[in-house]
Amino acid sequence: MVWTTTGDLVTTEQILPPDPHLMESMRAVGYTLQTAVADLIDNSISASATMVDIFFGSSPYPYVALVDNGEGMSSGEAIDAMRLAGTSPLTKRNPNDLGRFGLGLKTASLSQCRDLVVVSKHEGALCGFEWNIDHMIAQQTWSLLVLAGDELKSLPRFNELADRTSGTLVIWRNLDRLTATVGDLSSSFDAAMTEVRSHLALVFHRFLAGEHGQRFEIRINRVAIQGSDPYLESNKATQLGPSESFSVAGEQIEVQPYTLPHLNRMTPLEKKRAQVAGRVRDSQGFYIYRELRLVIWGTWFRIAPKDDLGKLARVRVDIPNTLDHLWSLDIKKASAAPPPQIRDNLRRIAGRIVAPSRSVHLYRGRIVQEQSRTNPIWNVIDDRGNFRYEINRENPAVAALTDRMMPEDMTQMSTLLTLLESTFPVEDAYNRLGQDESHSPQQPSGPGLESLASALWKAYKASGGNPEQFVSAMASIEPFILTSSPKELLRKVVND
Numbered sequence: 097m098v099w100t101t102t103g104d105l106v107t108t109e110q111i112l113p114p115d116p117h118l119m120e121s122m123r124a125v126g127y128t129l130q131t132a133v134a135d136l137i138d139n140s141i142s143a144s145a146t147m148v149d150i151f152f153g154s155s156p157y158p159y160v161a162l163v164d165n166g167e168g169m170s171s172g173e174a175i176d177a178m179r180l181a182g183t184s185p186l187t188k189r190n191p192n193d194l195g196r197f198g199l200g201l202k203t204a205s206l207s208q209c210r211d212l213v214v215v216s217k218h219e220g221a222l223c224g225f226e227w228n229i230d231h232m233i234a235q236q237t238w239s240l241l242v243l244a245g246d247e248l249k250s251l252p253r254f255n256e257l258a259d260r261t262s263g264t265l266v267i268w269r270n271l272d273r274l275t276a277t278v279g280d281l282s283s284s285f286d287a288a289m290t291e292v293r294s295h296l297a298l299v300f301h302r303f304l305a306g307e308h309g310q311r312f313e314i315r316i317n318r319v320a321i322q323g324s325d326p327y328l329e330s331n332k333a334t335q336l337g338p339s340e341s342f343s344v345a346g347e348q349i350e351v352q353p354y355t356l357p358h359l360n361r362m363t364p365l366e367k368k369r370a371q372v373a374g375r376v377r378d379s380q381g382f383y384i385y386r387e388l389r390l391v392i393w394g395t396w397f398r399i400a401p402k403d404d405l406g407k408l409a410r411v412r413v414d415i416p417n418t419l420d421h422l423w424s425l426d427i428k429k430a431s432a433a434p435p436p437q438i439r440d441n442l443r444r445i446a447g448r449i450v451a452p453s454r455s456v457h458l459y460r461g462r463i464v465q466e467q468s469r470t471n472p473i474w475n476v477i478d479d480r481g482n483f484r485y486e487i488n489r490e491n492p493a494v495a496a497l498t499d500r501m502m503p504e505d506m507t508q509m510s511t512l513l514t515l516l517e518s519t520f521p522v523e524d525a526y527n528r529l530g531q532d533e534s535h536s537p538q539q540p541s542g543p544g545l546e547s548l549a550s551a552l553w554k555a556y557k558a559s560g561g562n563p564e565q566f567v568s569a570m571a572s573i574e575p576f577i578l579t580s581s582p583k584e585l586l587r588k589v590v591n592d
């Protein structure tokens with residue numbers, strides 16, 4: 097404000113650029129090593145790369161480097177790329193462009209290191225630039241270092257780029273954040289790489305499967321990453337629900353529901369793959385893709401509770417980058433809340449989708465109960481909000497033994513049965529099943545079952561029963577129903 101000669105107060109301007117410490121503050125945006133690396137790969141995909149090589153190295157100093165074979169940047173483009181918000185967030189992006197804010201390259205990189213080098217090759221010409229936080233702070237200005245000649249050649253993995261016709265090399269040096277979280281880099285790089293590998297396998301699984309119509313490969317220290325499909329589509333027992341699409345602000349959103357196979361029908365590897373966000377149960381929900389890139393997963397956005405019965409339900413949602421403004425996307429693109437128009441549609445779809453997951457989950461329990469309704473070995477007793485399991489004294493296998501007992505043995509037997517019932521490790525079972533462990537009980541052995549069957553047959557015959565009635569009655573109850581061919585076993589006993 098200044099006073100004019102007439103005594104009026106008027107507004108003037110003062111240019112107030114940010115202090116270079118801004119870069120230091122921006123490190124706290126909240127990237128992890130894996131989300132930061134993923135942000136660089138977004139850029140490679142936007143630059144039409146078909147191959148991204150990531151290196152974790154320790155010579156001549158610890159570094160992380162990423163080289164792609166994308167279009168690369170001219171010197172002018174690379175300077176724009178180094179500028180914070182060099183592209184406006186409001187610019188319309190190409191459909192394959194995974195960027196939005198013009199920040200990722202800088203903020204993701206400098207969240208992990210204090211020294212970022214970018215070298216690019218475009219139409220045969222090389223250029224290199226460096227943001228070094230300590231240099232900026234020492235100079236008290238936003239001074240971008242321009243690299244040339246031998247400086248470029250001495251950079252780790254420079255040859256990887258020099259050998260390609262075009263592409264970009266990003267190098268992180270002075271890895272202070274990584275040292276702080278994983279300690280000594282030379283020994284902890286492996287653990288860090290494993291986490292990065294599984295994160296990239298998931299978030300880029302559709303690119304790795306070539307769904308964008310191109311070959312695409314990511315390697316870490318030359319080992320290729322296999323995509324990790326969270327719907328286990330290669331398992332025949334995965335069920336696809338009806339796909340649908342709806343339109344929001346003139347753009348199409350595609351929805352594909354899946355119901356995963358029951359846990360007992362997953363291989364150990366598949367189970368691990370299905371445990372995207374902790375346990376399988378925690379990984380239910382929507383999987384939101386922005387231009388095929390997974391950004392959010394394993395949440396129902398508080399539209400529906402994550403109850404145990406929907407644990408096999410996953411819904412793939414494809415959203416174009418033209419709807420970014422509706423999603424209040426954050427800089428890391430890792431959190432976003434669906435706007436009301438999308439939320440209402442997702443709520444409608446969620447209700448319909450959880451139903452099949454629920455029936456897969458209950459299937460096994462119900463079958464056993466229905467087929468052995470006449471006389472299961474265990475009865476579940478509901479008692480006004482409480483429940484307990486009781487051994488069914490009427491089940492022939494139990495009755496065959498107890499019927500022949502002397503009264504004093506009977507008392508002991510009854511005590512034993514009550515003891516078994518009261519100590520049934522129900523909480524342990526609950527915890528284990530909740531931790532995605534599968535229950536695989538030992539089945540009763542052949543000879544034991546045969547002698548039980550023949551004792552039952554003797555008693556049945558003595559009371560005037562006929563063989564076929566016996567076979568069909570016994571074949572449908574526990575324990576015989578639990579064997580693979582109950583009728584065969586029973587007929588053998590009857591014919592002996």
Ligand SMILES: Nc1ncnc2c1ncn2[C@@H]1O[C@H](COP(=O)(O)OP(=O)(O)OP(=O)(O)O)[C@@H](O)[C@H]1O
Nearest residue numbers: 139140143168177195196197198199200201202264
């Ligand atoms: N590997 C690369 N190959 C070619 N160009 C790149 C590469 N990485 C970055 N760029 C260029 O630099 C620009 C800035 O990248 P940066 O990641 O900072 O922002 P963005 O991708 O535009 O948006 P966002 O902040 O959402 O990631 C990109 O728009 C792109 O033009």
Ligand SMILES: [Mg+2]
Nearest residue numbers: 139195200201
């Ligand atoms: Mg980017």
